[in-house]
Amino acid sequence: MEHEQTDDLAGEALRLALGGAEEARIRRMASIFLGKTGGASSVGALETALRDPDKEVRAEAMRALVACGSAGFPVLLAALRDPDWRVRYRAAEGLGLIGERRAVAPLVRALKDEREHVRYMAAKALGQIADPAARGALLPLLRDPNPPARKAAATALGQIGGAEAVLEEALVDEPSGAVRRALRDALGRP
Numbered sequence: 001m002e003h004e005q006t007d008d009l010a011g012e013a014l015r016l017a018l019g020g021a022e023e024a025r026i027r028r029m030a031s032i033f034l035g036k037t038g039g040a041s042s043v044g045a046l047e048t049a050l051r052d053p054d055k056e057v058r059a060e061a062m063r064a065l066v067a068c069g070s071a072g073f074p075v076l077l078a079a080l081r082d083p084d085w086r087v088r089y090r091a092a093e094g095l096g097l098i099g100e101r102r103a104v105a106p107l108v109r110a111l112k113d114e115r116e117h118v119r120y121m122a123a124k125a126l127g128q129i130a131d132p133a134a135r136g137a138l139l140p141l142l143r144d145p146n147p148p149a150r151k152a153a154a155t156a157l158g159q160i161g162g163a164e165a166v167l168e169e170a171l172v173d174e175p176s177g178a179v180r181r182a183l184r185d186a187l188g189r190p
Contacts, residue, residue: 024054031057035064040071047075050087062090066097073098080106085115092118096125104129108137116146123149127156135160142166147176154179158186 031049034042042064049061065072076098079091092110095103103125110122123141126134134156141153154170157163164187171183184190 024052024057027052027054027057028060031060031064035060035067040068043068043071043075046072047079050075050079050090051082051084055086058086058090062094063097066094069098073100073102077103077106080110085113085118088113088115088118089121092121092125096121096128099129101129101131104131104134108134111137111141116144116149119144120146120149120152123152123156127152127159130156130159132160132162135163139163139166142170147179150174150176150179151182154182154186158182158188 027049031046034046046061046064046068049057050065052058052061062076065075072094076091076094079087080095082088082091088110092107095107107122107126107129111119111126113119113122119141123138126138138153138156138160142150142157144150144153150170154167157167167183167186171180171187174180174183
C-alpha cells in the first residue's frame with residue numbers, strides 16, 4: 001500500500017514537472033520517466049507535451065505515448081489532425097511505432113498533408129505497419145516534390161511488397177541518388 005502511494009506521488013510529481021518546468025531538459029526527462037512508469041494516468045500530460053515548444057520534449061512525449069500502448073493510441077490518432085505540423089509529424093511517427101492496422105486509413109490521409117515532413121513520416125509509418133491496403137495510396141508519393149517523402153514511399157512499398165513494376169518505373173527517371181538507392185533496396189537489388 002505504501003509503495004503504491006509512493007508511485008502515485010512520483011507520477012504526480014512527474015506530470016507536474018512535465019507541465020510546469022521552465023527548462024526543456026526537465027520536461028524531457030519527465031516525459032521519459034512517465035513513459036517508463038506513468039501508464040494510462042499520464043496520457044493527459046503526455047498529450048499536452050506533444051505540443052511543447054521543444055522538439056526533444058515532443059519526441060519523448062511521443063515515445064512515452066507509444067509505451068502507454070492502447071491508452072496512448074487514441075491520443076496519437078487525434079494528434080494526427082493537430083493544426084501544428086510538428087505535432088502531426090510526431091503523431092505519425094508514434095502510430096508507425098505502435099504498428100496497429102487501425103492507423104492505416106488516417107495515415108493514408110496524412111500522405112496528402114501540406115507539410116512534406118508529415119507526408120514523409122506518414123509513408124514511413126505505413127511501411128512499418130506494412131498493410132497492403134496502403135499500397136495504392138503510397139504510389140503517388142513516388143512523384144512527390146520532396147525527395148525524403150519519395151524515399152520513404154519507396155521504402156514503405158518495399159516493406160509492403162507487390163509494387164515492383166511501379167518501383168522499376170520510378171527508378172528510370174528518379175533524379176535523387178538517395179531515392180534511387182531506396183528504390184533499388186525496395187526491389188531487392190544491390
